[in-house]
Amino acid sequence: MNRRETLDGLRRSPKVDVCVLGGGINGLSVFRELALQGVDVLLVEKADYCSGASAALSRMVHGGLRYLENGEFGLVREALVERDRLLRNASHYVAPLPTTVPIFDTFSGLANGIVRFLGLTRRPSRRGAIAIKAGLGIYDFLTRKRALMPKHEFRSRRATLEKWPALSPAIRNSATYHDAWVSHPERLGIEVLRDGLSGGENARALNYATIEAADGGRYDLRDGLTGEAIALRPRLIVNATGGWIDIANGTLFAQAARPAPLVGGTKGSHLIIDNPALRDMLGGHMIYYENEDGRICILFPYLGKVLVGSTDIRVEDPGTVRCETDERDYILQSLAFVLPGIRIRPQEIVFQFSGVRPLPASKDSFTGRIPRDHFCTVLEGRDGGPPVLCMIGGKWTTFRSFGELSADMALDRLGLPRRIDTADRPLGGGRDYPEDGDGWVQALAASTGLPLARVEALFERYGTEADTVARFVAAGPDHALPHPGYSAREVLNLIRSEAVEHLDDLLLRRTTLAISGELSLAMADAALDLLATEKAWPPARKAEERSRFLTLMDDRHGVTEKTLSARNEHRSETCETTARSG
DSSP, X not given: OOHHHHHHHHHHOOEEEEEEEOOSHHHHHHHHHHHHXXXXXEEEOSSOTTOSGGGSSOSEEOOOGXXXXXXXXXXXXXXXXXXXXXXXXXXXXXXXXXXXXXXXXXXXXXXXXXXXXXTSOOOOOOOOHHHHHHHHHHHHHHTTTTOOSOOOEEEEHHHHHHHOTTSOTTOOEEEEEEEEEESOHHXXXXXXXXXXXXXXXXXXXXXXXXXXXXXXXXXXXXXXXXXXXXXXXXXXXXXXXXXXXXXXXXXXXXXXXOOOOOBOOEEEEEEEEOOHHHHHHHTTOEEEEEOTTSOEEEEXXXXXXXXXXXXXXXXXXXXXXXXXXXXXXHHHHHHHXXXXXXXXXXXXXXXXXXXXXXXXXXXXXXXXXXXXXXXXEEEOOSTTOOOEEEEEEOOGGGHHHHXXXXXXXXXXXXXOOOOXXXXXXXXXXXXXXXSOHHHHHHHHHHHHOOOHHHHHHHHHHHGGGHHHHHHHHHTSOOOBOSSTTOBHHHHHHHHHHTTOOSHHIIIIIISSTTTTTOOOHHHHHHHHHHHHHHHTOOHHHHHHHHHHHHHHHHHHHOOOHHHXXXXXXXXXXXXXXHHHHO
8 A cells, every 4th residue: 555656657657447536435345346447447535535424324234124114125135144254254353143023013113114104105104013024024034044043033011121220111922033244344344445455566556645636537646645747547436426516526527427316315423422321221122113204323342432313414514514502412312212211312422434335326305215226327538537436325235236236237238257256255354264263262372472361452453464474573672551452663654554545544434542532632632642643743743633633533423632632531530440450
């Protein structure tokens, strides 16, 4: 991921077969697919990789149970196949998640579900036991040949409340089925990118860069860090910018030739809550429940905290979305509805995030009825410019198959063959994943001399790529950081090997420090010290970066400088207690 070499190469030779716009999970996927086929492909991302909607997903890896009532059986089947592939190919980050549905009625939603399925109504309704039983039966049927996880089961009201006594006593039944969750989606995105780059010199990628239309159907690549413009001559452009597709098309086509809107995204917001009683009460399950208005919400343990969401609100500008006060109140109200005895204090909300679902353009008044499937549309170039293949829609779970579909269309346009199938190709730290994780960790600790607990943490973070990280950490002088789980050498390795250009790249996406509520101001400053030294930033540039990061944390994630500073004191007290007990 050498930025200087990539830019130098483009200055010497501006021609590429394909330029992929957008470094979210779908853009990374089509980049990987094309790069592994030997295509000369350049990925251009205006911010950081997986910094938009791909950083704001629900962390679910699922078929989409509720999409069945929309008649999207093909999508659910495809998503379940891709879910199971991720369980095999990315087992270091993707794991089974038992999912329990509280049921409040028996027949509710049955008739309305039928007319919704037939397209005769857009009105949401509560789903009763019979409707849920039917959906789960279809779920089991679609996965019957693979059977990686148990079939669903129903519980009586009594059995449900015995297992989850905090649930609303108004429930009638519950049902449990299995889907999956992803612990580090942004890191998995980096692994998709690195797998693409492994295709050879034909594969190049840049974050913090854009392309702009120039005269005569030509384009300029603009480096977002220096402002430099470099001529670019792609044969095909893939617009994989998700909720930004129409905005990106506005920069690719002259105003008179701009296409009609292709997407109409909706916003989903989530909260991360630090409430050990709530976390423990869940017993490792996700609670997949309906709020009083029929909106589906989720609640499950995540990195020692609890993730709860989400909303579904139309948005015009995907670049300005954040979790607003009314959304936070709605999410907390939904939590109080399903768990009436649970009270969340404001300080227990340690992080919040919001992203835009890149749904097809639709005038449907009920956002839940907008199709969740994906497809591609090709816009022919103007004034001698290249065609633009637009990737529309898509769920995080289906990123591989969507990338495959888009790449095959691109290959067909270029007249090139497919050489490699990625369906069974492991990703990053999922390669050679050991059945005996403890033995693998013990062997690596013995060979590197690192403490066993340190290697265990690296294995949890990076899977089998912990081998490379551990050897880098052990290869030079190291020192502790304010967060006991990280050291300077580990952070330095991320900066050097994973295209880190800003502090938020490091703390929000290459690590889970921010989203898990584990980030303190002291840790942020320590990471900034390492980044500034590596980049040779002068004091003014370093101060600017600190201000930029703190503003972003406050504005987008509800975490103030005062909150981060308070975590300094909490972390210090914890360390002192640990030292005394040791």
